[in-house]
Amino acid sequence: MRDEPLSILEKNFALEALQAGIRVDGRKVDEARLVDFEFSSTQHGTVTVRLGKTKVLSSVTAEVVEPTADRPAEGFVTFSVDLSPMASEVLVLEYLSSGRSSSTLEEASEIVRFLQQLIRESNAIDTETLCIVAGVQVWAIRVDIHVLDHGGNVLDACCMAALASLLHMRRPDVTIVGNDVFIHSIEEREPIALTIHHLPISVSFGIFSDGDLVAVDPNLQEESVMEGTLSIAVNAHKEVCAFRKAGGAPMETTAIFKCASSAYLRATEVTMQLEKALSKTNNIAIASVKPLEVETTKKSFPLNEHIEGVTAVWKQVAEQQTYLDNEKLATPSHPGVINKTEFENSADESDDEAFKNSDDLLSSTDSDEEMAMPVIARPKGGKGRSKNIK
Structure with missing residues (x-):
């Protein structure tokens, strides 16, 4: 034809x-x-x-x-x-x-x-x-x-x-x-x-x-x-x-x-x-609703009340990830803002040993002194970060 x-x-x-x-x-x-x-x-x-x-x-x-x-x-x-x-x-x-x-x-x-x-x-x-x-x-x-x-x-x-x-x-x-x-x-x-x-x-x-x-x-x-x-x-x-x-x-x-x-x-x-x-297509692992190729964090973050489409969602997640990467943390001896502290447990090091320095620091602090006490986030795996909550 x-x-x-x-x-x-x-x-x-x-x-x-x-x-x-x-x-x-x-x-x-x-x-x-x-x-x-x-x-x-x-x-x-x-x-x-x-x-x-x-x-x-x-x-x-x-x-x-x-x-x-x-x-x-x-x-x-x-x-x-x-x-x-x-x-x-x-x-x-x-x-x-x-x-x-x-x-x-x-x-x-x-x-x-x-x-x-x-x-x-x-x-x-x-x-x-x-x-x-x-x-x-x-x-x-x-x-x-x-x-x-x-x-x-x-x-x-x-x-x-x-x-x-x-x-x-x-x-x-x-x-x-x-x-x-x-x-x-x-x-x-x-x-x-x-x-x-x-x-x-x-x-x-x-x-x-x-x-x-x-x-x-x-x-x-x-x-x-x-x-x-x-x-x-x-x-x-x-x-x-x-x-x-x-x-x-x-x-x-x-x-x-x-x-x-x-x-x-x-x-x-x-x-x-x-x-x-x-x-035959059950093993496909990428969704079409992802409008941009954005490297996202493993965490989820609350959305704003007014968003415009899925693009805004991925943009906000990327902004939150950037905020976490640039976040500054505090310690008991230095209530002010210092550089972010990261730690990594080795294969031979236990979780208690990983936090030994933090426990000693807390015990040596004067109990009568008023200060912003941090909450140490204990990691489940081999990596983690400490985050100050005032």
Whole structure:
């Protein structure tokens, strides 16, 4: 199949082939193209989906934001679809001839609306688990989808890519102590997967010959001659999660039910392929919510009340680490500020011997003298620091 507008003879040939029960790419009328999931080996939440000659890239990011007033205990899940005219020569020629890309913008908007119905309105993802502090801070999950190659049926490819990237996504673990919120680095704690209740798989059908002929998963050449499209999203529980009918071609009720049955079989097959591909990526240890390569400390620090995204979190952790490195400590004999004291236990030296000098210093001090007594932090391992608490 070449990526240029079809002539009238070629369109008639494609339609006559469908009526004869065959297709221009050799498939049967009820046969869908092969789907392939390629997850990133270095970043969670990034996946490339190939559906025939259609190629889609999806990535998921997360940031901490304030919730809405009407839903203070729920996070956000938003979608963005980039359907560039450069994805296909057909779209490029259309853009050059008309000077605008209204069709691609309209198609991208339709895909976003269908994704919202497919994932958010069907409660496929638990938004309540995205809440950090009710009314104060929640996670905002953003799914960015880029259509790299348009080979037909972009809607199904985008839906598969969105689900796959959400399944692959990991967010930082969060701990709440009193009024303080701690977001842990991936070195400190394992990141947390999103809570997905079910997997609604979208299956689209092309409508031909005034609704008398239906073909699953139409390619770009067949889309140029079809009169409408029917998209049904079904999960493993045989629940219809989303439904979309576009185009003016009518369809009988029996034909719609037949398409729903075919959609369930296709959804079961895609779900198995997705789970198989996802099981090979369990050993990835880096999360996509880490926006900057920052060397962080092993400790956690309370966040400010107002932060702007995950970038602010990592920036604050880096500032706290710098503060600890530059901190000055005090001793009983020198109440003032002196250089930081570090000590290291050797393999033959016990913890008591490591603190012998500190104990002698405390015992030799006049008990009647008022002074700022330090608290010595006893290390668990071989290294530690003493920290003055006034």
